[in-house]
Amino acid sequence: MATQTASRNSTGTLVSKVSEALRRSILDGTFQPGDKLPSEAQLTQDHGVSRTVVREAVAALRSDGLVEPRQGAGVFVLDPIGFAFKRTHPSVDQERIYTSLEILEARTPLEIEAAGLAALRRSPAQEEEIFERHAAGIAGRHDGKAWSEADIGLHTAIARATNNPLFATFLEMQGKAIIPQTGQIVETDEGGEVAYRSLLIKEHERIIIAISSGDEQGARDAMRDHLKGSLERYRNLLRDERLRHMARLHAVKP
Template sequence: MATQTAARTGTLVYKVSEALRKAILDGEFLPGEKLPSEARLTQEHGVSRTVVREAVAALRSDGLVEPRQGAGVFVLDPIAFAFKKTKPTVDSDRIYTSLEILEARTPLEIEAAGLAALRRSPAQEEEIFECHAAGIAGRNDGKAWSDADIGLHLAIAKATNNPLFATFLEMQGTSIIPQTGQIDTDEGGEIAYRSLLIKEHERIVFAISNGDEQGARDAMREHLKGSLERYRNLLREERLRHMACLRQDSES
């Protein structure tokens, strides 16, 4: 009987932790937000406080939440969760290329977003919204997501009605979205990463639709600067890992 009770408890812990994990990765709880109280989670999921505590502990071990004494349990940035799951080694040459492309894209696409807010036609605005919707629908599918991501950036460039913006991006091909094939995470981490990008895209899309030139520029700047910072951190970690390996080799 004791064994059956333990097994049932374990199953309930898994169900509750997975439900909370999905809510966090789907963006229902944003970074910095507090999870519902233990009493509320107990009521919502129909389980004991022990099950809720163990489920939250599982999320904590994954780096998705952080209990704060006297304040509650708070959601952490799911991007940290995604990058925590990366492979032990990274192709440094590819990251350098990604950084170079992002640096070149940043001023160009900031300007493109501002111009698109001013110049987009109704048809171009509709295409931007369609690409954004395709990204939301395809976030669980790597190929569909990548195509939609590229399509959105190209649609914004075309909405400037200056063909040189789109020509520059088209010349880069799939490399204009450098995270493709470089961030290898488990499924949850990958979805968390895309969910954050979807929110960044949403700010850009709505600013363009509202004709908010400065808002569109600011949203695009935040989006691309964030990507630059994430890749710089990834490269920095790879350098530290390489140095640690060299020290180990010299000591052996």
Template sequence: MTGRMTSRAKGAGSLVAQVSERLRKDILDGVYAPGARLPSELELTEAHGVSRTVIREAVTGLRYDGLVEVRQGAGIFVLDHQSRATPPKLDRARLSSDLEVLEIRTPLEIEAAGLAALRRSPAQEEAIFDCHAKVLECIEADQSIRLADFALHKAIAAATNNPLFTQFLDMHGAAAIPQSKTVADNRTAEQTAYRRLIHREHQAVVVAISDGDEKAARSAMQEHLRGSQLRYRDLLRDLRGLGSDA
């Protein structure tokens, strides 16, 4: 089952990357000039021979690159990319599969948190605290917390003393941590607030593990990962922002 899901995710990701690159090339080559409206979602679907989902994810990638914007009820319009600073790029091929990985992670990491509370050694507990502190350092330095976030979850998995939990995270790497939304310079406070929310959720997990409270550790991890799923779904809806005629 896992192999089939992985294969399907990779196939969809490949199509998204191909369509996104074609559209990007057309935009950069001037086929679609700044201010021009791209073909509708239906037209793009027919032209590229792919599903609407693929088109939506490809457009999401273009939005993250600052090449297009979606105007509700009007369509997709090309931005003046030459006068815009290029925002940080995200791994567009994983936008859909991130949520799938997160859904699989949730029951496994709830169990991992409970086991870590029961089994952690003093050295493993210290490693968890160190990783938690690193997340805060990244927040204070206005840096991405993705790698530090991943390291914390790995430290918790290691504290189960069951190597299969760590192997699962290693299989996906930092991609197991959902990508957060890039924001404009004047909205960095919003990004920081989001990161601090994640840090508070982590703290509840870390404290419960340190206290040896299995029930509280499971509950805190469930709240954190279920909340991440809700936030990620909101992010995808916001990024797509496509009307029925777009």
């Protein structure tokens, strides 16, 4: 009996190690959305474990929403940012989410236009400021306060690069509230904070590269995807909380 228990514990530990290794590879971009994971045989060889361990590890990733098995084709990577987002928001403050949604809805059309104008109008000094703010975000991704300041700074720098002061004025009037997660950030990597910020950094990179290249439409598209993605994530968070609340109500016996 003791031997069986030890065997189960050992298998569980191996499953955790393999699933965490694969999870890190997805979150750090080694495996991109749409990529096919290595075959079961290859993963077995790479990690020195049994096929059973690999299957359970992949099942854990599927449960997290990070991969999707497709019959006859293999296991494919899904967009990891929603997973990382949920890990950073284990509890829901509905009032805060409503406020975040309202601000994001107001920001989205304004910042899409700002990104396009910045691609056309930015000065060399303004472009340098955008890159500096982005670099500060990369350097500060392990620190909640530094990250939020760099994130706000980047969006404001893009607004200033339109050379229409009203864009920056709108963002400055909102203060720290323009970044929905500011009030929820913790100072450590608990819940995948750094993984989530690293994924946002990639979205930021797409925006600033388009601006730097003078690609007006590309800058608009990148900013739209960035902000629309945030809107969708917060709406999903609110929807999931509503569904949980409904389930709790149904579970209450009359």
